[in-house]
Amino acid sequence: AQKITQTQPGMFVQEKEAVTLDCTYDTSDQSYGLFWYKQPSSGEMIFLIYQGSYDEQNATEGRYSLNFQKARKSANLVISASQLGDSAMYFCAMRGLIQGAQKLVFGQGTRLTINP
Amino acid sequence: NAGVTQTPKFQVLKTGQSMTLQCAQDMNHEYMSWYRQDPGMGLRLIHYSVGAGITDQGEVPNGYNVSRSTTEDFPLRLLSAAPSQTSVYFCASSYRAGGSGTIYFGEGSWLTVV
Numbered sequence: 001a002q003k004i005t006q007t008q009p010g011m012f013v014q015e016k017e018a019v020t021l022d023c024t025y026d027t028s029d030q031s032y033g034l035f036w037y038k039q040p041s042s043g044e045m046i047f048l049i050y051q052g053s054y055d056e057q058n059a060t061e062g063r064y065s066l067n068f069q070k071a072r073k074s075a076n077l078v079i080s081a082s083q084l085g086d087s088a089m090y091f092c093a094m095r096g097l098i099q100g101a102q103k104l105v106f107g108q109g110t111r112l113t114i115n116p
Numbered sequence: 117n118a119g120v121t122q123t124p125k126f127q128v129l130k131t132g133q134s135m136t137l138q139c140a141q142d143m144n145h146e147y148m149s150w151y152r153q154d155p156g157m158g159l160r161l162i163h164y165s166v167g168a169g170i171t172d173q174g175e176v177p178n179g180y181n182v183s184r185s186t187t188e189d190f191p192l193r194l195l196s197a198a199p200s201q202t203s204v205y206f207c208a209s210s211y212r213a214g215g216s217g218t219i220y221f222g223e224g225s226w227l228t229v230v
Contacts, residue, residue: 047218102166
């Protein structure tokens with residue numbers, strides 16, 4: 001069954017340091033997509049970055065990059081030069097064929113706190 | 117461009133009452149879905165739709181009903197609210213079900229059932 005695992009319930013990082021948020025996934029499909037979302041305390045879901053299973057290069061969006069290791073089934077989010085505004089919950093999600101239909105499955109999230 | 121609009125943002129219900137959470141998108145997206153988020157957890161899929169007239173169950177469908185009479189609207193109905201349905205509800209849409217299309221989320225609806 002498709003599953004997303006985020007093993008870090010919480011992380012504390014000093015401002016300006018880089019941070020890696022872990023995400024592993026389990027799927028038997030060949031075609032799938034991986035997403036990262038940020039959820040600040042206000043509650044909205046903010047799209048950060050996307051990686052397709054057939055993409056050969058790691059996705060990058062500004063300070064965000066996705067370290068995609070297909071053989072290990074991991075899709076870690078790297079935030080370079082962290083800022084106080086990066087403090088939030090971060091969710092890894094996978095879209096793929098689940099029980100005959102395309103669905104989006106979320107991990108339990110990692111709460112990131114950036115210290116000044 | 118309004119994106120995905122959810123109403124109401126906050127609602128308190130008594131056990132047994134019914135209500136409808138509204139969701140509308142103006143991007144002509146085929147795929148729409150409803151999620152619930154409980155404290156400390158990720159989002160879980162309640163129901164989804166791949167187009168007007170087509171709906172299906174997600175991971176946690178019990179106690180909820182949906183319909184998709186138009187491309188734009190995808191309301192979620194709670195038939196007889198229970199305290200276990202206290203949660204934050206998110207509506208999401210994308211151009212199509214699969215592929216790299218960005219998934220857009222509404223701002224969330226905070227529901228408390230007492």
